[in-house]
Amino acid sequence: xxxxxxxxxxxxxxxxxxxxxxxxxxxxxxxxxxxxxxxxxxxxxxxxxxxxxxxxxxxxxxxxxxxxxxxxxxxxxxxxxxxxxxxxxxxxxxxxxxxxxxxxxxxxxxxxxxxxxxxxxxxxxxxxxxxxxxxxxxxxxxxxxxxxxxxxxxxxxxxxxxxxxxxxxxxxxxxxxxxxxxxxxxxxxxxxxxxxxxxxxxxxxxxxxxxxxxxxxxxxxxxxxxxxxxxxxxxxxxxxxxxxxxxxxxxxxxxxxxxxxxxxxxxxxxxxxxxxxxxxxxxxxxxxxxxxxxxxxxxxxxxxxxxxxxxxxxxxxxxxxxxxxxxxxxxxxxxxxxxxxxxxxxxxxxxxxxxxxxxxxxxxxxxxxxxxxxxxxxxxxxxxxxxxxxxxxxxxxxxxx
Numbered sequence: 001x002x003x004x005x006x007x008x009x010x011x012x013x014x015x016x017x018x019x020x021x022x023x024x025x026x027x028x029x030x031x032x033x034x035x036x037x038x039x040x041x042x043x044x045x046x047x048x049x050x051x052x053x054x055x056x057x058x059x060x061x062x063x064x065x066x067x068x069x070x071x072x073x074x075x076x077x078x079x080x081x082x083x084x085x086x087x088x089x090x091x092x093x094x095x096x097x098x099x100x101x102x103x104x105x106x107x108x109x110x111x112x113x114x115x116x117x118x119x120x121x122x123x124x125x126x127x128x129x130x131x132x133x134x135x136x137x138x139x140x141x142x143x144x145x146x147x148x149x150x151x152x153x154x155x156x157x158x159x160x161x162x163x164x165x166x167x168x169x170x171x172x173x174x175x176x177x178x179x180x181x182x183x184x185x186x187x188x189x190x191x192x193x194x195x196x197x198x199x200x201x202x203x204x205x206x207x208x209x210x211x212x213x214x215x216x217x218x219x220x221x222x223x224x225x226x227x228x229x230x231x232x233x234x235x236x237x238x239x240x241x242x243x244x245x246x247x248x249x250x251x252x253x254x255x256x257x258x259x260x261x262x263x264x265x266x267x268x269x270x271x272x273x274x275x276x277x278x279x280x281x282x283x284x285x286x287x288x289x290x291x292x293x294x295x296x297x298x299x300x301x302x303x304x305x306x307x308x309x310x311x312x313x314x315x316x317x318x319x320x321x322x323x324x325x326x327x328x329x330x331x332x333x334x335x336x337x338x339x340x341x342x343x344x345x346x347x348x349x350x351x352x353x354x355x356x357x358x359x360x361x362x363x364x365x366x367x368x369x370x371x372x373x374x375x376x377x378x379x380x381x382x383x384x385x386x387x388x389x390x391x392x393x394x395x396x397x398x399x400x401x
Contacts (some may be wrong), residue, residue, distance in 0.1 A: 003270040014323075020161055020268065022148075022158070022182065022185055023185060024184070027258065028190075029190055032067070032189040032192060033146070034187065035067055035071075035106075035149060035187050035394060036072075038147065038185050039185075039186060040071055041073065041091075045073050045074060046102050046103045047104040048075070048077070048100050048106065049061060049064060049075055049108050049117075050081060050093060050109075050116050051077070051079050051113050052112070053080070053111075054109075055079070058149070070252040078096040080092050081113045082112065083287075084289075085119065086165065087165060087169070088106070090120060091249075091255070093183055094120060100123065102124070104144055105124075105145070106146075107146060107147070107183070108149045108151070110151060110154075111152065111241055113162075114155065114158060115165065116154075118183075119163050120135045120144075121143045122141075123337040124143075124237060126187070130167070130176065134176050135176065135376060135377050139179070139181065140178055141178075141180040146182075147184060148183040148185045148267030149192070150188060150192070150193075150257075150260075151196075152193060152260075153190075153204055153208065153257040153259070154203065154206075154207040156261060156265070156268070157265050158183055159265045159268060160264050161177055161178055161179055161268050162176065162181060163177075163181045166283075169316065171285055172372055173284035173372070175280065178323075182268075188258075188261055190250070193256075194248070195247075197247070198245075199348075201240075202291075202295070202348070205243065206240075206298065207332035210294045210321075211232075212229040212232040212233045212262070212266055214267060214270075214271070214275060215231065215270040216266070217268075217312045217383050218267075218272070218382075219380075220379050220381070221312075221394065225267070226270075232259040233238070233313040236256065239251075239255040240252075240343075241346060243256050244347055262358075271378065273305075273382040274304075274378065274382035274384075274391075276299050277382075278297050278301065278369070278379075278391060278394065278395070279293040279294045279296075279297055280373070281365075281368070282297075284372075285365050285368075286357050290355075296349060296398055300394055301394060302381040303337045304384060304386070305383050306336070306337060306382045307382075310330050311333075313329075314327070314328075314330075314332035314333045317332040318332060320339060322336055322338070351398065351400050352399045353400040357399075359399065366395045366396065367388075371388065
């Protein structure tokens with residue numbers, strides 16, 4: 001019988017792990033009602049809410065504003081964030097930040113508003129261009145405090161020291177990292193996710209699963225991130241399909257919200273790997289939502305990688321419920337690949353061709369996408385570190401398998 005104990009060589013844990021988490025986390029139904037108390041307790045008075053037009057339209061942004069005013073705060077509002085934020089989209093946000101004389105930034109929404117809030121918090125203090133802060137630079141500050149209030153269960157951005165901003169001039173989806181981007185506080189309220197439609201539920205859920213699996217198999221894995229990653233994998237395995245089929249399933253929504261945060265903490269304190277490295281260029285060039293581009297890649301990239309760390313992928317398979325202790329590691333790792341194919345089929349994940357991406361354009365941009373994937377640094381954390389040619393081969397494979 002195979003053990004589910006940690007199976008990385010012990011030398012991978014011989015170095016000290018540098019861990020970072022939000023100072024304050026409020027998690028549970030109704031937690032958003034406590035946002036004013038959280039901000040007041042931090043000694044802040046003039047937060048800028050960074051959100052999108054959808055949350056303004058639903059009234060959610062107004063309700064949050066009222067909550068803050070009732071706490072004696074003076075909030076401002078910037079609602080012109082865009083999906084997959086760009087350097088151009090930050091300009092209006094910076095003006096709003098300075099006009100309001102904000103002393104904090106609240107990222108309210110999915111990954112894009114939270115990522116925008118993180119970028120504004122840094123640029124609002126330091127100025128300059130966002131491209132000056134992309135990886136491999138590690139940004140330690142200074143920056144305004146960020147308070148994250150997520151409304152989707154997937155990105156985990158509320159608990160990570162990363163932000164993703166697309167360079168408007170080059171279409172490069174830039175990974176920017178460092179403690180400067182880590183929210184000071186995160187307020188995680190499942191009630192804010194109840195209106196997520198099935199497609200968004202699926203894409204963000206697979207995004208969270210990708211975070212957890214990549215954190216666990218990453219070359220930067222450590223015992224702290226491992227425990228959170230495996231817990232998140234197990235929770236997502238039990239609840240993602242339920243939340244997708246029935247958005248009113250409150251226990252499933254609650255479980256997915258917590259798992260997304262756990263996976264976010266896991267990869268923030270480990271790393272993501274090849275899936276994310278290849279996913280970002282797809283989003284930048286073809287405007288595919290981040291979680292969906294991850295889902296398009298996840299089974300094929302996992303199949304490419306399992307031979308390099310079968311015991312680690314086997315642990316993921318067992319946590320997901322795709323394999324048991326009776327399965328040897330190689331067999332269990334193979335079952336993980338099969339399970340990911342099945343999950344993507346059950347959640348109606350399209351191929352790039354089915355999504356409507358032109359094959360000639362896809363083929364023409366493949367060398368550039370491979371170059372950008374490698375430049376992000378994420379593929380170097382993968383158990384099997386790919387060449388540019390291998391990445392191009394994977395892009396070709398997923399287009400219309």
